[in-house]
Amino acid sequence: MVGGGKAGKSLAMDLAAAGQRVAMVERGMIGGTCINVACIPTKTLVNSARLLALARRAAQFGIDLPGTPAVDIDLLRARKEDVVGTMVAGQRKSFLASGMDLAIGEAHFVVPRTVEVTDDAGTRRTLSGTNVVVNTGMAPFVPDIPGLRAAQPLTSTSILALKSLPRSIIILGGGYIGCEFASMLSIMGVQVTVVQRRGQLLPREDADMSASVAGTLAADGATLVLGAEAAAVSRAGGLVVRVDEFLRTAADNVWAAGDVAGTPQFTHASWNDYRILKANIAGGSWSTKDRLIPYCVFTTPELGRVGLSETEALHGHESSEVIAVIQMAMLGDVPYQQLRDAVITHPTMAEGLQLLLSDAFLEP
Known part of the structure; x- marks a missing residue:
């Protein structure tokens, strides 16, 4: 396992606990990007900001707070580091308990399915595997703007x-x-x-x-x-590994998952990659094709979304054919549950009605 992001570490622990020989190489972020520099620390800070906003409105709830609530950056940073540190320590403990070989260092492919790992002291070791999974994540990109x-x-x-x-x-x-x-x-x-x-x-x-x-x-x-064209270039940097829908690379028995494989950059998407990899390495044929990935923007208040936006839906193909299905159901007084549970040909736009009419989409 080259890189211990959500997909890689989950798969490594599973396989090692099942008795397979597993080595995971991690350059330094035990637990991956999410725990160290993304989801966990940022949402910890978001929560602090929300509490600050609420404290400023304390009087509206009949509470008199002395002074004006403000940020103490030292306490804020200490809380963030405590949350992250606790999770990192827990991850390391889980890694070792699974029986995996945890190698801290930087990996380079030297021959197919073989990497050389160099640690901070310059010590090198070589690791080979029947299967290799690349789960190295991505790094922020600084756009090429003059002076930036x-x-x-x-x-x-x-x-x-x-x-x-x-x-x-x-x-x-x-x-x-x-x-x-x-x-x-x-x-x-x-x-x-x-x-x-x-x-x-x-x-x-x-x-x-x-x-x-x-x-x-x-x-x-x-x-x-x-509309400030020149100053707002923003994209992820680093190498993207090309994979097919089964997360296979062009090299035999070499797989990739998470950000580095072009997966949507959400931890839950990488978790789904882990499930696909676990099945496919064992001989399955799970696919990333047409999977439905929800996401949330942690502004205050939050914005969540799953599926097409309204704009995308209005530009959907074959909508005239789909509406005819609804029309026939209405003319025949067919309950929506019957349409939801029908066996509809795949892949067609009409089968999207089954998801649309599911409990997750229907308003209470």
Whole structure:
């Protein structure tokens, strides 16, 4: 296992606990990106920001708090590091308890299915396996904007190690991560300016959803600069490993999962990759094709989504054929449960009705 992200570590522990010989190479982030520099630390800070916002409204709940609630950056950082540290320690304990060989160092392929691992002391060892899984994740990318690198900009990783809150900050990019940090920092009292290349924040979302998030950020004090083409380049950096729908690479018995495989950059998507890998390494044929991945933007309030946006749905293909199915059901007084549970030809647009009519989509 080259890299111990959500998919890799889960698979490594499973296989090792089942008695297989498993080695996992990790460069340093025990538990992966999520625990160390993404989901866990950022959501810990988001929760602190929400408590701060609530404390400022204490009087509305009949509570008189002395002074003005404010951020203590040292306490904030200590809490974040305690949460992360506790989880990292738990992960290391679980890794070792599974029986895996945990190798801390950097891996390089030297021949097919064989890597050389170099630790911080320069000691090298060689590991080979019948199967190899690459789960190295991705790193933040600094766009090639004149003068930007010289200014030593913060990234979504380095901002988590700040020793003090800045008086002001410019966030290049109004995507999911940018909006989360804008929301959090605005609540904490930082003067935030979000510069977004396109004409709306969260460009994958419907315009009304984007406008709602923009309104919330503005209400918290953030300044939004939209349509600033040159200053808002934002993309993930690093090598993407090409895989098929079964997470196989072009090399025999070499697999990839998580961010590095082009999987949507959510921990729960990587967890699904683990399940697919576990099945397929054992001879199965689980696929990533057409899987439905929900996600949430942890602004305050949050934005969650699964499936097509309204805009995407309005541009859907063969909608005229789908509406005819509904029409026939209505003319025949067919209950929606019967349509939901029918065996409908795959792959067709009409079979999407079964998901649409499921309990998860129907309003109470």
